[in-house]
Amino acid sequence: MVSAPAIEGTGEVACAPRWMPSERTRRKVLEPLRRRVLGPLFTRLGYDLLPAVPEWEHRPLSRREVDRLVRGAAHHIAVDLEAAGLPVPADMEGLVRSFYDEIRSCPVRQKHGGNGFNGALELFVVARVLQPDVIIESGVFRGLTTWVLRKACPEARIFCFDAVFSNLQHRDPSAIYYEADWSGFDFGGIDLSRALAFFDDHIDQARRIIEAEKRGLRHLVFDDNTAAHRIHSHGGPAYPTVDMVLDDIPTEPVRWLRNGREFVYEADPSVVEAVRARVETVRHIDDLHGVTGYSPARLTYVKLKDRRI
CATH class of the missing domain: 3.40.50.150 (Vaccinia Virus protein VP39)
Structure with missing residues (x-):
């Protein structure tokens, strides 16, 4: 194993500088790679590729x-x-x-x-x-x-x-x-x-x-x-939501499909009444x-x- 060189006269070990891509490399190489290769791959696997910045x-x-x-x-x-x-x-x-x-x-x-x-x-x-x-x-x-x-x-x-x-x-x-x-x-x-x-x-x-x-x-x-008719498009809200409780009580269970999994919500009249009595x-x-x-x-x-x- 080759050890890192010492800094002459100090006795300290020198560390290799951390490589950082230039703006040109980021723009010409890394971003196209992310957009054309990694993005579609992660999408196909069912994941969202993390954005580069907030x-x-x-x-x-x-x-x-x-x-x-x-x-x-x-x-x-x-x-x-x-x-x-x-x-x-x-x-x-x-x-x-x-x-x-x-x-x-x-x-x-x-x-x-x-x-x-x-x-x-x-x-x-x-x-x-x-x-x-x-x-x-x-x-x-x-x-x-x-x-x-x-x-x-x-x-x-x-x-x-x-x-x-x-x-x-x-x-x-x-x-x-x-x-x-x-x-x-x-x-x-x-x-x-x-x-x-x-x-x-x-x-x-x-x-x-x-x-x-x-x-x-x-x-x-x-x-x-x-609302109940839009909940299928959300990434995981708890239910019942505020809108689902304050909406008309459905005559049948509310069902929706997300990521291959079926969800069912059956309104509890006592809970609906309790929430409505408290909300101004x-x-x-x-x-x-x-x-x-x-x-x-x-x-x-x-x-x-x-x-x-």
Whole structure:
């Protein structure tokens, strides 16, 4: 075995420099290989090839196009906030623009799974508008949404819940991490009436609504809420979703096929009644794909009735 050469006069061993492909090599060789060979191969095997960079690294540079993107996103989110009964920030465009610039510094290199730019932006705006004292995040994944929530609410107490934190790329130094279901956590008498709960945990959303109401929560945001006739196109939302519970009770079981596996949902009238009795407002936030070009968001804001009344 040949040992690495020593650096003369130091006694230290020299390490071979790490090879990094040039921009020309990346453009002329690696990217075509990825697009023409690896991409189709992974697709045929049933996998999605990971993108090279987070989607927000792809962005317009000319001022007019940036302005159009920001203006369009701000308008659609403002419409949804107003419809949900939430206040609309006076400088909505400025808020969107600042987030659009700041997300490039995000330490989470979200390339596959989890929220993209649109979902991150919408969660940021909703949290900034509500300004909760306490935030409950159920389903953390790599830590993108924890970063987003901290940017929106610097002073909030954030509680992060997940079955496993091995995928984390960002850990908030001030947040509390609990490797278990949120429903078993003792909040020690904290008033949760002004808290915000964000659920992206692939757990039955009807169950989450009932649990949240029992804890005194009123403001919830769900990812992956979808109607029964669209659930086949989603990558694994828990069911019943918010929409499935609030829809008319089907006269027969709802069935769908995904990746060769058949799923069946039979509505439980008692669960449907319990959820409907607790929900005051539901608002789907625009997916923003049409105005930003980024992957569609699937966030839904749910406000629960005040049980003290």
